[in-house]
Amino acid sequence: MPFLPTPRLLSQLTNRAIIYSQNGDPSKVLTSLRYPELPPPASETVNIKFLLAPINPADINVVEGVYPSKPTEETSLTTSGKGSPEQPVFVGGNEGLARVTAIGNGVGDLKLDDWVVMTKPQSGTWCTSRNVHASDIIKVPWRHGLSQVHAATMTVNPPTAYNMLRDFTSLKEGDWIVQNGANSAVGQAVIQIAASKGLKTLNFVRNRDNIRNLVDDLQSLGATKVLTYDELSDKSLRTRLKEWTGERSISLGLNCVGGNETSLMARLLGNDAHLVSYGAMSKQPLSLPTSLFIFKNITSHGFWQTRWYQNRSPKEKYDVMKILVDLMVTGKLKEPRHEILYIAAHESDTEAGQKIKDAIRNMSEGQHGKKVLLRLESLE
Amino acid sequence: MPFLPTPRLLSQLTNRAIIYSQNGDPSKVLTSLRYPELPPPASETVNIKFLLAPINPADINVVEGVYPSKPTEETSLTTSGKGSPEQPVFVGGNEGLARVTAIGNGVGDLKLDDWVVMTKPQSGTWCTSRNVHASDIIKVPWRHGLSQVHAATMTVNPPTAYNMLRDFTSLKEGDWIVQNGANSAVGQAVIQIAASKGLKTLNFVRNRDNIRNLVDDLQSLGATKVLTYDELSDKSLRTRLKEWTGERSISLGLNCVGGNETSLMARLLGNDAHLVSYGAMSKQPLSLPTSLFIFKNITSHGFWQTRWYQNRSPKEKYDVMKILVDLMVTGKLKEPRHEILYIAAHESDTEAGQKIKDAIRNMSEGQHGKKVLLRLESLE
Numbered sequence: 001m002p003f004l005p006t007p008r009l010l011s012q013l014t015n016r017a018i019i020y021s022q023n024g025d026p027s028k029v030l031t032s033l034r035y036p037e038l039p040p041p042a043s044e045t046v047n048i049k050f051l052l053a054p055i056n057p058a059d060i061n062v063v064e065g066v067y068p069s070k071p072t073e074e075t076s077l078t079t080s081g082k083g084s085p086e087q088p089v090f091v092g093g094n095e096g097l098a099r100v101t102a103i104g105n106g107v108g109d110l111k112l113d114d115w116v117v118m119t120k121p122q123s124g125t126w127c128t129s130r131n132v133h134a135s136d137i138i139k140v141p142w143r144h145g146l147s148q149v150h151a152a153t154m155t156v157n158p159p160t161a162y163n164m165l166r167d168f169t170s171l172k173e174g175d176w177i178v179q180n181g182a183n184s185a186v187g188q189a190v191i192q193i194a195a196s197k198g199l200k201t202l203n204f205v206r207n208r209d210n211i212r213n214l215v216d217d218l219q220s221l222g223a224t225k226v227l228t229y230d231e232l233s234d235k236s237l238r239t240r241l242k243e244w245t246g247e248r249s250i251s252l253g254l255n256c257v258g259g260n261e262t263s264l265m266a267r268l269l270g271n272d273a274h275l276v277s278y279g280a281m282s283k284q285p286l287s288l289p290t291s292l293f294i295f296k297n298i299t300s301h302g303f304w305q306t307r308w309y310q311n312r313s314p315k316e317k318y319d320v321m322k323i324l325v326d327l328m329v330t331g332k333l334k335e336p337r338h339e340i341l342y343i344a345a346h347e348s349d350t351e352a353g354q355k356i357k358d359a360i361r362n363m364s365e366g367q368h369g370k371k372v373l374l375r376l377e378s379l380e
Numbered sequence: 381m382p383f384l385p386t387p388r389l390l391s392q393l394t395n396r397a398i399i400y401s402q403n404g405d406p407s408k409v410l411t412s413l414r415y416p417e418l419p420p421p422a423s424e425t426v427n428i429k430f431l432l433a434p435i436n437p438a439d440i441n442v443v444e445g446v447y448p449s450k451p452t453e454e455t456s457l458t459t460s461g462k463g464s465p466e467q468p469v470f471v472g473g474n475e476g477l478a479r480v481t482a483i484g485n486g487v488g489d490l491k492l493d494d495w496v497v498m499t500k501p502q503s504g505t506w507c508t509s510r511n512v513h514a515s516d517i518i519k520v521p522w523r524h525g526l527s528q529v530h531a532a533t534m535t536v537n538p539p540t541a542y543n544m545l546r547d548f549t550s551l552k553e554g555d556w557i558v559q560n561g562a563n564s565a566v567g568q569a570v571i572q573i574a575a576s577k578g579l580k581t582l583n584f585v586r587n588r589d590n591i592r593n594l595v596d597d598l599q600s601l602g603a604t605k606v607l608t609y610d611e612l613s614d615k616s617l618r619t620r621l622k623e624w625t626g627e628r629s630i631s632l633g634l635n636c637v638g639g640n641e642t643s644l645m646a647r648l649l650g651n652d653a654h655l656v657s658y659g660a661m662s663k664q665p666l667s668l669p670t671s672l673f674i675f676k677n678i679t680s681h682g683f684w685q686t687r688w689y690q691n692r693s694p695k696e697k698y699d700v701m702k703i704l705v706d707l708m709v710t711g712k713l714k715e716p717r718h719e720i721l722y723i724a725a726h727e728s729d730t731e732a733g734q735k736i737k738d739a740i741r742n743m744s745e746g747q748h749g750k751k752v753l754l755r756l757e758s759l760e
Contacts, residue, residue, distance in 0.1 A: 068675040258670045280670035287667035290638045290660035293682025295448040300680040302673025 012036050014379040016343070017091045017127035018356055023065025026360045030063065030092065032343075032352035038129050041104035045131050048116060052152035053096030053125035055341070055372045060360055062122060063092055069306055071122040091124030093374070097140075097152035098125075107134045115140040117155045119317055121306045126356075128378035138314070141322045145329035152373055153185075153336055158324045160278055160305045161189035165197070168274040168301060169251050173198035176245050178268055180204040180229070181256035181281055183214060185336050185371060188221055190254060195222025196332045202241070202250070204229055204265060221334065232264040241268060252276070259284030271296050278303045338371040345377040352376075392416050394759040396723070397471045397507035398736055403445025406740045410443065410472065412723075412732035418509050421484035425511050428496060432532035433476030433505035435721070435752045440740055442502060443472055449686055451502040471504030473754070477520075477532035478505075487514045495520040497535045499697055501686045506736075508758035518694070521702045525709035532753055533565075533716055538704045540658055540685045541569035545577070548654040548681060549631050553578035556625050558648055560584040560609070561636035561661055563594060565716050565751060568601055570634060575602025576712045582621070582630070584609055584645060601714065612644040621648060632656070639664030651676050658683045718751040725757040732756075 013034035020029040041047045061067035073088040100114045110116070118125060120136035140151050165171065177194060181187050182203030194201045203218055205211075207228040215226040225244060231237055249270025255262045256279030266275055266288050275298060277286060292298045309317065327333035341359050343352045359372050393414035400409040421427045441447035453468040480494045490496070498505060500516035520531050545551065557574060561567050562583030574581045583598055585591075587608040595606040605624060611617055629650025635642045636659030646655055646668050655678060657666060672678045689697065707713035721739050723732045739752050 068671075255670075263665070277670050277673045279674070285643070285667045286670050286673065287665045288680075290635075290657050290666050290682070291448075293657045293666065293680060294659070294684045295682070297682055297684070297687060299682075300668075300673060302670070302675070302677055302679075304674045304677070307677060 014345075015128040016345070016349075016352065016376050016378065017124070017130075018093070018352070018374070018376075019089050019091050020063055021089055023063065026060055026063045027357040030353060030356055030360075032349035032356070033089070034349060038102075038131055041102050041131055043105035044107060044135075045104045045133050046100050046107055046110060046116075046137070047102035047129060047131050048098035048137070049101045049129045049378065050096050050098045050125055050127060050376065051115075052148045052340070053093045053374045053376075054153055054156075054338075055093070055126075055356075055359060055363065055374055056095060056156060057363065058156075059092055059094055060364065062094070069094075069121045071124060091127050091130075093125035093127075094118070094122050095153065095156050096123075096125030097148055098137075101129065104134075110134065110139060115143055115151055117151060117321075119155065119309050119314075121309065126374055126376070128376050135314075138317055138321060141318070141325050142329075146325060147335060149335045149338055149373060150325075150328045153338075153371065154321065154324055154328070156305055157185040157336070158189045158193070158327075158333060159308070159320050160186050160303065161193050162320060162324060163305070163308055164254055164276050164278065164303050165190065165193055165199070165252070167303075168276055171197070171199055171252065174200065174248070176200040176202060176224075176248060176250045177252040177254065178202040178204070178250050178265060179254035179256075180261055180265055181279065182218060182223065182226065183369075184256055184279070184281075186256065186278060187254075188218070188336065189333065191218060191221045191223045192333045193327065196327055200224040200245070202244075202268070203227070204232065204261065229261045229264075232261060238268075249273070254278070255286070256281055258282045258286050260287070263287050263289075266292055266298065269296070269298055273298050275300045276303050277301070336371045337369060338373050340373050340375050342375045343377065345379045394725075395508040396725070396729075396732065396756050396758065397504070397510075398473070398732070398754070398756075399469050399471050400443055401469055403443065406440055406443045407737040410733060410736055410740075412729035412736070413469070414729060418482075418511055421482050421511050423485035424487060424515075425484045425513050426480050426487055426490060426496075426517070427482035427509060427511050428478035428517070429481045429509045429758065430476050430478045430505055430507060430756065431495075432528045432720070433473045433754045433756075434533055434536075434718075435473070435506075435736075435739060435743065435754055436475060436536060437743065439472055439474055440744065442474070449474075449501045451504060471507050471510075473505035473507075474498070474502050475533065475536050476503075476505030477528055478517075481509065484514075490514065490519060495523055495531055497531060497701075499535065499689050499694075501689065506754055506756070508756050515694075518697055518701060521698070521705050522709075526705060527715060529715045529718055529753060530705075530708045533718075533751065534701065534704055534708070536685055537565040537716070538569045538573070538707075538713060539688070539700050540566050540683065541573050542700060542704060543685070543688055544634055544656050544658065544683050545570065545573055545579070545632070547683075548656055551577070551579055551632065554580065554628070556580040556582060556604075556628060556630045557632040557634065558582040558584070558630050558645060559634035559636075560641055560645055561659065562598060562603065562606065563749075564636055564659070564661075566636065566658060567634075568598070568716065569713065571598060571601045571603045572713045573707065576707055580604040580625070582624075582648070583607070584612065584641065609641045609644075612641060618648075629653070634658070635666070636661055638662045638666050640667075643667050643669075646672055646678065649676070649678055653678050655680045656683050657681070716751045717749060718753050720753050720755050722755045723757065725759045 015035045019033045071090040116137040119138045183205050201224050203223045203226045218226045251273045253275040255277040258280040259282035395415045399413050418427050451470040496517040499518050563585045581604050583603045583606045598606045631653045633655040635657040638660040639662035
């Protein structure tokens with residue numbers, strides 16, 4: 001294990017990271033690594049300590065090596081005894097909430113104990129402490145009324161929902177949008193953000209035994225209508241839809257499913273509508289009759305929050321975050337359903353690694369329905 | 381046959397139209413109708429006499445009733461003895477070249493013998509004379525060097541090609557575009573217009589016995605590369621493509637085929653590229669991996685020249701026509717391959733109807749490869 005630190009007393013190794021040195025099945029390649037306290041931050045960098053970091057489905061794809069975003073090789077651990085250059089170390093995790101513990105020269109806007117989140121993709125958030133460039137993080141605008149869970153999950157799903165509702169077509173109060181995968185974390189954010197703007201949502205979900213509960217849940221978040229994919233094939237749907245919408249045409253569709261459900265959903269869109277895809281849970285391609293493009297002038301786009309962060313100015317990022325934080329603290333955008341995976345400082349690397357692997361296996365088996373948030377305890 | 385004119389001497393029935401009174405198989409529903417000279421034009425209208433009108437594939441779909449554009453019920457024939465209101469009459473044809481034969485009050489820009497073409501969809505061009513609103517036609521900017529075939533075919537295919545090359549992404553000299561159905565009338569216009577702008581074209585066509593001849597033909601029009609769909613599955617294509625393009629990414633794809641050929645072609649597009657569909661010759665849907673939308677930020681659009689005419693100002697229409705006429709008279713945009721279907725004034729309605737039906741049957745059997753242009757002789 002060449003990336004293990006040179007022998008030190010365990011009590012000196014106050015930090016922990018969940019790392020991998022090659023892509024593959026997370027249950028094989030992920031391990032826990034302990035490392036000592038960070039040196040003081042260089043100029044224009046800060047040291048931060050993670051409070052809570054989600055294990056998002058895309059994070060697993062990154063570990064597997066099947067996601068377009070690649071992590072950069074870990075360098076901040078080098079100083080703490082990382083192994084040879086032939087054995088790179090990557091820290092898992094893309095999203096997370098941290099607090100500022102030390103500030104380098106030339107960092108203007110931050111102070112100790114500020115909450116920060118990541119705007120650089122694949123920052124490696126599954127660790128206790130790390131050193132980051134000040135330009136790769138953004139300060140959480142205010143904390144009053146904001147939970148750690150809110151803050152730790154605010155940089156991927158909520159802005160995906162918010163930006164998709166804003167960037168593709170101009171919607172006004174009373175307008176309808178349609179989405180599938182409505183029970184996903186993004187789907188739930190769409191429902192709530194749309195409701196906060198006075199937009200009506202037509203939501204499609206998979207049928208299931210406890211469908212009535214799910215419908216109730218989503219309606220309690222503000223969903224206007226919740227239907228199953230089965231109902232998409234129902235001839236009466238168009239008639240009912242016209243009654244609901246007063247024949248107002250639907251100009252935005254959001255898709256994280258693909259396949260036939262999406263082909264059918266696209267037919268509900270009106271002339272000049274935009275279909276925006278941000279996922280492909282069915283693993284089926286997006287297949288649409290060409291006539292929808294030619295004669296109805298539907299445009300099909302993709303949305304990827306990672307690209308959004310790459311293309312937007314710090315001010316744009318901060319402005320969206322302020323809007324989202326405001327929705328959160330006013331109760332309009334609730335915490336995602338979640339559970340905390342807690343790993344105590346005294347647990348061995350073997351125990352810690354096993355906990356992570358078990359959690360990821362549970363997630364991969366699907367139907368989990370809750371976001372898993374990692375809280376790594378560090379020795380103070 | 382309630383739409384027959386009240387009995388007159390055949391010699392008084394100087395005009396002829398190819399009409400239908402209900403949708404259906406063109407070989408069943410199309411008939412020839414003769415009608416007398418038009419009365420003088422009302423104000424803001426002109427009388428025109430058609431010189432040449434294409435039978436486009438979409439015209440057949442309109443007769444069948446399976447095209448989104450519907451013709452308006454014929455009124456200008458009413459004055460010449462059309463039948464009862466229960467039996468509407470529609471004149472076939474969407475595109476055509478006519479000359480001005482009489483001008484009503486309040487028509488500013490036209491004079492006798494001007495050449496005009498239609499900007500109103502489904503104007504009913506398969507006739508000798510008709511009365512039209514001055515706002516539904518546009519004057520051909522100049523005639524010197526322009527053939528009747530050029531002018532009769534300039535309002536659908538060439539502007540489709542021109543606008544698709546202009547409206548979706550900004551292309552500069554040396555940039556590459558990719559298209560399928562490259563041997564279609566639009567595809568050939570794309571090759572020529574692209575070449576006139578210094579753009580490189582990667583063209584896909586169906587394989588066939590005489591493929592070498594087709595490749596030569598398209599290259600003589602200015603095609604940079606001509607390949608068959610079979611080569612899309614060839615692993616070496618990407619390597620060859622990189623050599624050809626110098627790794628410059630392709631930011632525009634034009635599709636009139638759909639199906640798997642288009643899925644494969646879309647993979648050749650670069651980040652942020654636009655795929656524009658204007659046809660679906662394979663009758664298969666457009667099926668793309670969602671990852672192309674999300675991670676490569678491909679946008680999929682449709683283009684329909686009919687909508688373009690509906691949404692654009694007269695000046696925009698005229699400006700595009702001027703550019704196209706200039707390309708035509710300078711030899712950069714050639715006449716489409718064509719044949720003339722001539723129907724003489726002395727031929728009976730039965731004979732005329734049969735000629736039309738035969739021509740459409742030939743077209744439907746496909747592989748025709750030539751545009752059929754209808755020239756209806758009228759008694760002077």
